Amino acid sequence: MTDMAKTIIEDLPTALYRWYPFRAGARLLYLGCDSAITRMLRGWKNLDVTVETIADNVSLTDMDAEKYSYIVMEASVLEKSKNPTELLCGAKSLLADDGVLLFSMHNRLGIRYFSGDIDPYTQKSLDGVEDYWRVNPEMQVGLTGRCYDAHTVEMALKEAGLQKANRFSVYPGLENPAMLYEENYLPKEKVSSRIFSQYQHPQNVYLEEQFLYDSLVENGLFHQMANAYLYECTKGQASDVLQVTNSLDRGPENSLITVIHADKTVSKEPAYEAGANRIQQLAKNMEYLKKRGIPTIDGHMVDGRYVMPYIDAPTGEQYLKELLVSDVDAYLKELDRFRECISKSAESHDGVLERAFIDMVPLNTFYLDGQYVFFDQEMCMEDLPVDYIMHRVIQIAHNSRPEHESIIRKAELFRRYGMPDGETGDEDERNRYFKLDEEIMGDLRNEKVLGEYYKSVRRDWNVVQRNRDRMSHLAADYKENLEKALAEAKSKKLILFGSGKFARTFLTRYGATIPVHMVLDNNESRWNQLLYPEGYEDGESEFASDAHKQEKGVKIVSPAYLQKLTPGEYDIVICIKNYEAVARQLDDLGIYEYSVYNPDVPYRFEVIDGDAPCKQDTGKPYHIGYTAGAFDLFHIGHVNLLRRAKEKCDYLIVGVMTDEAITDYKKKAPFVPFKERVAMLEACKYVDKVVEIPYRRGNTDEAWSLYHFDVQFCGTDYVGVDFRMQEKEFLEKHGATLEMFPYTESTSSSKLQELIKRNLL
Known part of the structure; x- marks a missing residue:
């Protein structure tokens, strides 16, 4: 891991407090270990910072009776305390009359723990969710701490005589507090597009947490199931913040903090001094777009911050997704109108924008008075195709959810605008804009720099699916069926269902030894083509001869081909990541003897x-x-x-x-x-x-x-x-x-x- 990656990762937890309006020169007591947070606080607003590591046998009341304007307490101090109420009483005794206590905690009822992530103290799944009742007394003796829920902590606050001013829900967690929401405020946007779930142990995860967020909002569970909390306790003036969005993963020069305030204003400021140019560029970009006739949210610079009015309106993303379900023709017309906005945003030649605003997407617009009003256009690049920006629009507005694909396929939308559809043509051509977006957004989000880190903390789809299959006992059945199909390949026709990446992997591994009779696919455009193992498709290798390619290729046909065969003379292997629909299709045909191929499983040959x-x-x-x-x-x-x-x-x-x-x-x-x-x-x-x-x-x-x-x-x-x-x-x-x-x-x-x-x- 590079030094840059280590620095960014170490700094991620500091986002929990970078937005907070600490008074310059105030005295601050930090309870916990010296860390990136304490280093950040020491170098900020001339704060006078004292760090105290509290041992189990030391009470805060034993400390010198100095008064502090702020006490900041890390989660482990509360969670490792033998008596949280006594700890909070001690903190109160050290606060000035108008002082502020800020402390964080993991929520034992957080959605990450319901999704299978391990408890930070027992290192097992679901222990905290069950309030540790399965943890036997011998194990409890060895535990260094435990997670609490909001009710328990707020009862302790009440007993300690502390007044809760605010409770902020933290997502995805304290390791990377990218989003904070005040407990009485609900996000107005699709949260699943903003938050990337993180885990201590992603190998245990069996739920797609990221895609549950919007349902939690809609059903009043978003705050109750937050993964962590930040408490603000004071008798004095509390912060006026409703929502905080951090982007510290982008590095010092590109990281911004966006804050929604209770006075109906929104401010954006650089997270680091090195990012001052980024906020200036945002102001210039918004002014430029306004002069080009693009509707924008008015904003202005105030003390190094960009301040805008709060807009209570649906985002363009929300509007388009609702429109798709109710009126497809109107949806297509709105996409046309969105493309016109992109084309109008800058001078262009042969479809290439001189200045391309890559965030001109529905997620960064409000649908207000019948038009798309743009905000947060800080990213501008030279000489990018209009089609690339439109490709991003379709990706976001039409995010391949099954209900959307059943109305109109995303590939059709790409073809509508003359773009590579991701399905047909040369591989490099059909994936051109996917690769370009991966490169641009990957650089912006430092995904290459942080790739190793993300791999260790983010869920892997295959792992989630495997865990789900294990829970429903399907994985063992499918594995047994597939190994049986491999064993019967000498006497039965082996047929693959699906002609994508999984099928090519299967053909690569087994095709040289086991004859694959035919490949089925529901996509008519693939019929009568040949499926090749890896390295044999046109453009993949200059070393494979045409004769050898022809020898390796297997014909792709319609599933109707099965009608020509006699039950019992073939075995079907489904080679599709999302295999459930095909499994149902085979069930409807009265075909129940099939297996599902998972490239991550080592099948016995x-x-x-x-x-x-x-x-x-x-x-x-x-x-x-x-x-x-x-x-x-x-x-x-x-x-x-x-x-x-x-x-x-x-x-x-x-x-x-x-x-x-x-x-x-x-x-x-x-x-x-x-x-x-x-x-x-x-x-x-x-x-x-x-x-x-x-x-x-x-x-x-x-x-x-x-x-x-x-x-x-x-x-x-x-x-x-x-x-x-x-x-x-x-x-x-x-x-x-x-x-x-x-x-x-x-x-x-x-x-x-x-x-x-x-x-x-």
Whole structure:
């Protein structure tokens, strides 16, 4: 992880207080550990900051009776306290008469915990939700703390004589408090478009929390199920804030803080001094758009902040989504009108805007008096196509929810405006604007810089689905059915349903050994085309010959093709991420024997296991062994490797690289074609099974997921190479291992090739 990433991540929790209107020069007591928050407070508004770490056996009443204008208490202090009421009483005793106590807490009833995330203290799911009643007394003794709910804490505040002024709901959590909402205020926008859920342990998550937010708002549960809270307690003047939006993940130069105030104003200010230019640019951009005749929210600069009036109106996103459901024709006309606004926003040549405002999307508009009124247009880039901005509009207005896709498909909207539809044509062309948006927004949000961090804290769709399947016992059933289909592939027709990424992965892994009879797809535009394994589609590789491509391709047909077949003569494998609709479709056809393919699951390859003898006491250390290579110009070094490998295992599988894989990897074509290399190996008495190594998926983890071998053998010419050590770690993690044999120095394929080229052999 880069230093920049570490700095940004360390600073994310400071968003909890960066917006707060601390009085300059005031005395502040921070209860907790020295951290990025304390460093931020020390360098801000000349605050006089004292940091105290409170041990379990130390009471605040034991401290010197100095009075503070502010006391800030981190969540762990409250949650690790043996007596929260006593702790709060002590804090009150140190406050000035008009002082403010600010403290945070995890909400044990937060939606993240209902979604499966682990409790921060027990490290298990649902313990806090159940108020720890399953945690036995012995475990409770060892716990360092616990989470509370709002009712419990507010009862403690009342007993301590502290007056709650505000309670702010914090999303997605204290680790990254990107959004804060005052408890009596509900967001006016679609929250699922603004908040990216985060977790302590995303591997446990089984609910799509992000897509529950809007329902929580609509059903009065948004504040009750907030993941965390920030309390403000004072007898004096409290803050007038209703909502805070932070973007600290964008780094010091691009991070802004947006605050909605109770006096019906909205202010934007830089989170860091380095971001002053960004707020100035926002003011200039809004003025520029206004002069271009684009309706905008009026704003002005005040003491380094950009201040606007609060608008109580639906966002353009809300308006368009409601219109789509009620009147498709009107929806299309509104999209046309939105495109006109984009085209009008700057001078353009051949559809390319000289100045492109990438946030000219429905999310950043209000629908007011029959027109789209724009706000928050701080991002401006030169020379971008109108189509790219419109592509973003469609992505946001029509976000591929099933109910929207059933009315009109997003691909149709792209085609309506002459844009690549993401389905047809060359891969680079059909995904052009998706990739451009990924690049632009990824840079803005620092997704490349923070990629490793996001991977560790955000949910993975496949993991969520796998957890859901486990809960409903479907995963085991589907896995058993798929392994059965693989085992029956010699006697039954294997048919894939779906022609997307999952199907290509299946074809890549299994297609060389198991014949795939046909591919079904509901998309008529795909019928009569060929589905190829990875690396064989046009434009993917310059090394695959046309003849080999044709050999690898499998025809895509309508599901009606099943009517030509007799039940029992085929097995169907659904290769679609969102497979439920296809499963229902097959059920409606009276087809119940099918399986669902998940690329993340290592299915047992019965075709191989069925050939292998049962484990017997042969005296050999391993049952199934595996080795792999090019085996070009078969020589004594290869024989030595295979002989030594067979001496150590009952059954030896040999993986062979394809011609295109060798050409791609070694940058030179093999002397001996693939089929001839396979034939030579099959004739070797030490080899039990020869298999094709899938092009683009030739690593050890892929091989093990197919064959579940006990050991992989390789030559010592790979010793010291980092990836071999990584492969060894992977195998040992899965109950296998890696063994290396001495490399035959006298002969190698490279030496033989060189001799042939020099006409010396």
